[in-house]
Amino acid sequence: MSDRTHQSTLTATEDEELDTIDWTFPAADTQYLTHGLHTYPARMIPQIPDALLNHFLDHSEIEEGDTVYDPFSGSGTTAVEARLHGLNAKANDINPFACMLTKAKAIPIERPTLDAAYRDLRSDLKLELRKLTETYESDEEIEIDLPAVRDGWFPEPQLQHLAHIRDEISALEENYSEEVVRFFRVVLSKVTRRTSYQRNGEFKRYRMAPEDREDHDPDVYALFTDKVEENISLMGSYSDRVDSDLDTDVYYADSRKAEDIGDNSVDIVITSPPYGDHGTTVAYGQFSQDPAIVADRREYDEMRNVDKEGLGGSASELADLDDLEDRSPSLAETIEVLDEKDGRAQDALDFFTDYYAVMEQVVRVTKPGQPVAWVVANRTMSRVNIPTHLITYELCLDIGYEHEATLPREIPQKTLPWENAPENTPGVKGDLMANENIVVVRAPE
Ligand SMILES: C[S@@+](CC[C@H](N)C(=O)[O-])C[C@H]1O[C@@H](n2cnc3c(N)ncnc32)[C@H](O)[C@@H]1O
Known part of the structure; x- marks a missing residue:
């Protein structure tokens, strides 16, 4: 596919109504109701799942009582919005502290x-x-x-x-x-x-x-x-x-395996994956360490391991997929540039290998034809911009998902999770991420 064809396929949206929304939601209140209970790094703004759920409910693609899944739950933004829309939620996170926050925010108490x-x-x-x-x-x-x-x-x-x-x-x-x-x-x-x-x-x-x-x-x-x-x-x-009879099932679990989530058990997926491995992007484990040890009686070693076990971390057990680059031209190009710069090609491959495993699990658990939204930001590695939105789109097509829309949004600078990207060295500033994309696809029929 030539670059131009590739780009136009990407920006073409099957769903014009989704295109009419300003996904940046400038000046929106992101702390309403239980979203304001506790902070979490790289939190998704609640307006995103809110607008997506409204859209798919309005079009009868999902209905009240259905189930929303978030494989990267973090502080539970999707799970909270699920319940606010009369839906059940399933959520996974590899960080026990994130699981605690998800339950605390999504399960109502009078x-x-x-x-x-x-x-x-x-x-x-x-x-x-x-x-x-x-x-x-x-x-x-x-x-x-x-x-x-x-x-x-x-x-x-x-x-x-x-x-x-x-x-x-x-x-x-x-x-x-x-x-x-x-x-x-x-x-x-x-x-x-x-x-x-x-x-x-x-x-x-x-x-x-x-x-x-x-x-x-x-x-x-x-x-x-x-x-x-x-x-x-x-x-x-x-x-x-909210309805107290709905379910919020939260699993302290690895979404590369998603062992607790049954085949064809969810009606919609809304998720924001990590930007890259925790160590060089957002260290969720470091953020959570003291609060989890003090308030949730977690062990120091358990919390220290969170960043190694996250997507693309050093504790990943997945073998390299030899042909991963053949599945995404944008990934192949990125790897080539990183190789030339003597950059971090292997780290990028490790991350996308893990990410691909999650995409495959999401296919397994999602009912055929149902919507899946990936909210992704493009990071830099060795000063190379990683086009995660294109790679997401191409890997999804490779797996058999159908593309529905790619919706750009800006991240207000002040909410960027780290200032010193990409080397992650205090005082060294790199290009900051300033935009995200919501890649909406449909699970294979
Ligand atoms: C960008 S954050 C999600 C933020 C969330 N949407 C929110 O609004 O709070 C990504 C999350 O993915 C989790 N994560 C990373 N690797 C994972 C894995 N293999 N399985 C499950 N969760 C993982 C991290 O612990 C982190 O909480």
Whole structure:
């Protein structure tokens, strides 16, 4: 296929109505309802699944009670929107912390239940934390099981305060459901990040400068209670709007295998895959490490492995596909350029081999002819732009999907997940990604 034919096939859309939407959604509120419970790197804006679900519902391609699948759930944006549209959701993520966020955001809890649990949790909390501070200041030993976070990342006695709140949340298990307990863990997770010496606005682990650390004296009680109250209000409004009988099934699982998702079991897929391997793009594991260790009692080693196990990571078990480049002319061209530059051709191949495995699993689990939307951004490697939207399109065609639309959108600069692409070296700035594409295809008939 010549370049020109190739490009025109790509931009041709079978669905003109999808083309009329401004997918950038400038100035949209992306934190409404439970989307605002907790941050996550490279979050998809909820307006994308919202508009796609409205479109396919309006055209009776899906109907209420159907199932939406997201193989890269992250913080659960698709799962939340599924429930807001009367749909069930299935979600996978290789990061246990992402699974916790997905459940916490998508499964509704009624406000009176949260109010009651909060009353129980808060009853003596202020006093207990004050006592902890006094004990700490008097140099007496504090009997508390401190989380296994790295030395030098938290001020004290704030770390003791976090550990105490964690234990009080666990005590709720006696009288409340796991959903309620998880709700408070998510608040504690947010407070953990704010309490630590983590530099604001960075998803990677960067510590504040030493002089800033000296001034960092957060009030854990105030941070926690403020965030609980904000989250109760968001969850209360969400739970008033959605059907509590719908299902949200979240699996801490690898989407290259998708073992928990049955054949032909989903009616639509909406997903935003990682931009590349976690190590050199967005380190979801690094972002999640402390919050997951403190609030969700996860092990340090488990969290350290998340970035190796993600798509294109060093722990991938998939063998190279010898002919992958034959399946996508754009991938072949990219690999050639990376080879010439003595760049990272093998890393790119590893990533797309893994990505292809997910695409094949998505075919297996999706009912024939049903829509699948890949929200992809183009990253750079060795200063070479990787045309992930073209590669996605070509690999999908190779597998037998039919192309429906490729919808460009701009990413507001401020929400870019990292500043120092592509080398990932602090201080070295590269070309920033500034656009994304939503590649909409249909599962093979
Ligand atoms: C771009 S983020 C998804 C963000 C999500 N749409 C949201 O709005 O929060 C990509 C996610 O893919 C997950 N991931 C990477 N490799 C995976 C794999 N092999 N199986 C399942 N999830 C994986 C990462 O942990 C990360 O949470």
